[in-house]
Amino acid sequence: MNIPAIVGAGLVVIGAGIGIGRIGGSAMEAIARQPEATNKIQTAMLIAAALIEGIGFAALFAV
Amino acid sequence: MRKLLGILFVLSFLSPKLVMANATSEHADEATEKLSAEEQKRADMSEYVKHHTQDVHDFHIFSDISAGKHYGFPLPVILWDNGLHVFMSSKFEHGHKVVESKGNFYKLEHGKIYKTDETGDLKLNAHGHPTVKAPLDLSITKNVFVTLLMAFVLFFVFKGMASSYKTSMAPKGAAKFFEPLVLFIRDDIAIPNIGHKHHKKYMVYLLTVFFFIWFLNLVGMTPFGVNVTGNIAVTFTLAILTFIITQTTANGNYWKHIFWMPGVPVPMKIILAPIELLGVFIKPFALMIRLYANMLAGHIVLGSLISLLFVFQNWGAKGAFLGLTLFLNIIELLVAFLQAYIFTMLTALYFGFAVEEHHDDHH
Numbered sequence: 001m002n003i004p005a006i007v008g009a010g011l012v013v014i015g016a017g018i019g020i021g022r023i024g025g026s027a028m029e030a031i032a033r034q035p036e037a038t039n040k041i042q043t044a045m046l047i048a049a050a051l052i053e054g055i056g057f058a059a060l061f062a063v
Numbered sequence: 064m065r066k067l068l069g070i071l072f073v074l075s076f077l078s079p080k081l082v083m084a085n086a087t088s089e090h091a092d093e094a095t096e097k098l099s100a101e102e103q104k105r106a107d108m109s110e111y112v113k114h115h116t117q118d119v120h121d122f123h124i125f126s127d128i129s130a131g132k133h134y135g136f137p138l139p140v141i142l143w144d145n146g147l148h149v150f151m152s153s154k155f156e157h158g159h160k161v162v163e164s165k166g167n168f169y170k171l172e173h174g175k176i177y178k179t180d181e182t183g184d185l186k187l188n189a190h191g192h193p194t195v196k197a198p199l200d201l202s203i204t205k206n207v208f209v210t211l212l213m214a215f216v217l218f219f220v221f222k223g224m225a226s227s228y229k230t231s232m233a234p235k236g237a238a239k240f241f242e243p244l245v246l247f248i249r250d251d252i253a254i255p256n257i258g259h260k261h262h263k264k265y266m267v268y269l270l271t272v273f274f275f276i277w278f279l280n281l282v283g284m285t286p287f288g289v290n291v292t293g294n295i296a297v298t299f300t301l302a303i304l305t306f307i308i309t310q311t312t313a314n315g316n317y318w319k320h321i322f323w324m325p326g327v328p329v330p331m332k333i334i335l336a337p338i339e340l341l342g343v344f345i346k347p348f349a350l351m352i353r354l355y356a357n358m359l360a361g362h363i364v365l366g367s368l369i370s371l372l373f374v375f376q377n378w379g380a381k382g383a384f385l386g387l388t389l390f391l392n393i394i395e396l397l398v399a400f401l402q403a404y405i406f407t408m409l410t411a412l413y414f415g416f417a418v419e420e421h422h423d424d425h426h
Contacts, residue, residue, distance in 0.1 A: 043251075050405040054349060057356030 009060055016056030023048045104374050112366035115288040116359060117174050118206045120152040124287065133157075138208055142169065144178060144198035152202070169198070176200055206297070209289045213278050221274075248273055252408050256415040265414050268308060272301060273407040280358060280399030284392070292402075293359035295351070302351035305410045310343075313417035320416075350409055357402050361395045 027045040031038050123135040137153035148164040155162055155171040161179065162169050170179045177185060177195045185193035203211075224238045234242045253262040253269055279291045291297055319325065321339040324332055368388045372381055 046401060047405065047408065050353070050401060053357065054353030057360055058349075058352045060360070061352075061356055 012056055012059040016052055019052040020049050023052070108367060108370035108374070111370050112363055115366055116290045116293060116362050118204045118294060119174055120155070120171065120176075120202055120204050121157075122205050122208060122287075138203045138205065140176070140202040141200075142176065142198045143201060148198075167198075176202075205289060206291045206294055209282060209291055210279070210297070213275065213282065213291075217271075217274055217278060244273075245270060248407065252404075252411045256408070256411040257418060258415065261414075261418045264312075265308075265411070268304070269407055269411055269414075272305075272410060273403050276301070276354065276406055277400060277403035280403060281396070283358065283362065284395055284399060290358070290362050292354055293362055295355045298351045298355040301354070301406070302347040305350060305413065306344075306347040309347075309413050309417045312414075314419075316419055316421055317417050320419075346409075346413060350406060354402055354406055357398060361391075361398060365391055365395065 023045055027041050030041050120140055121135055121137045123133060125134055137151045140148075140150055140152045140155075142148040142164075144167060146165060148167070148169075150162060150164055152171075154160065157171075161181065163181075168179050168181055169176050170185065172185060172193060175197060177193050177197050179185060179195050184195075186195050188194050220237055220241070223236070224234075224241055227235045227238050248269055249262070249266060253266055257265055276292060279297075283290050283292060321343060322336050324335050324339070327335065365388060368384055368391065372384045372388070375381055375384065
């Protein structure tokens with residue numbers, strides 16, 4: 001019952017969630033502005049999401 | 064009709080995992096004495112998850128608890144301890160017996176082999192960890208076996224695909240499925256990042272790494288509970304290969320950008336040099352951690368959710384957990400492909416940095 005570790009893990013997940021949420025949001029707006037660029041935007045969104053998830057997991061395992 | 068078959072197919076990935084969840088609780092019972100019911104359940108859960116994410120010395124398919132039989136096959140144990148010791152892991156009898164080989168005695172404890180004496184004494188220290196030495200373990204464990212198997216599968220699939228192009232340029236058989244993927248890697252990953260001039264020599268490694276990681280991730284999703292890419296040694300090797308290829312095929316421009324970045328004032332150049340040098344090592348390190356953590360976390364979450372199915376007695380809760388596990392299983396299939404794509408794309412990006420030509424538009 002390592003409370004500091006649990007709180008730290010929760011904070012890491014909050015950070016990753018906010019990051020990926022913001023990227024998703026901007027991707028949605030961009031697709032709404034220019035539907036023909038959907039594929040490129042989707043690819044870029046997935047790449048950025050995977051990078052943020054990588055940091056999130058690394059921090060989570062370190063905690 | 065097809066939809067129903069599709070759903071049943073995906074569900075079949077779920078079922079043997081449930082059987083195995085029942086199986087490993089037997090191992091936990093032997094190890095623990097009198098714990099409360101809740102602690103016992105927690106011990107069972109972590110035992111199940113550990114058993115399916117760590118490397119073991121035999122290939123365990125499933126167990127029948129009521130009959131007390133285990134189905135699977137043992138794998139050879141190869142040790143180097145001032146001499147080569149080779150024997151089958153069935154001699155260990157799941158860690159119950161001490162094996163004697165050429166005068167040395169070995170005991171299997173929690174997946175690791177230690178060199179002990181006749182009685183199997185591990186000389187545990189205050190924390191309960193063995194303090195005896197461990198020989199160099201070169202065995203064919205489950206992960207090594209599956210990696211070799213996947214290497215053969217990859218070789219035969221793509222060799223067959225390559226030979227099928229001898230007669231005509233139109234794809235036949237397996238090539239019909241893989242050709243769009245190969246072209247995707249060349250046109251959307253290799254050429255945009257590396258450029259037309261140099262991409263061909265890197266295509267071999269990029270294709271290999273993409274299909275290797277993708278196939279291994281998918282095998283991790285099958286009911287056999289193999290977790291190869293969730294093993295840090297495997298991802299470490301892949302990252303080291305990317306690192307070696309990047310450094311050895313880099314041109315002068317690459318090193319110049321690291322140590323003496325053009326287009327910035329001199330004080331900045333001096334500050335940037337150590338940071339860029341750190342970046343050279345951190346980028347493959349992040350590749351390794353990203354793949355390892357994503358795959359391992361996926362397996363741990365799925366294993367824990369399946370264990371929770373057995374903890375709860377309410378059938379409504381069981382149904383809800385089954386639905387959640389199925390949903391997560393499907394997401395993990397997407398993650399398997401996505402992680403392979405991300406690894407390949409970032410590798411291509413780093414190769415692109417290595418062979419970048421000189422631009423004159425630094426501002």
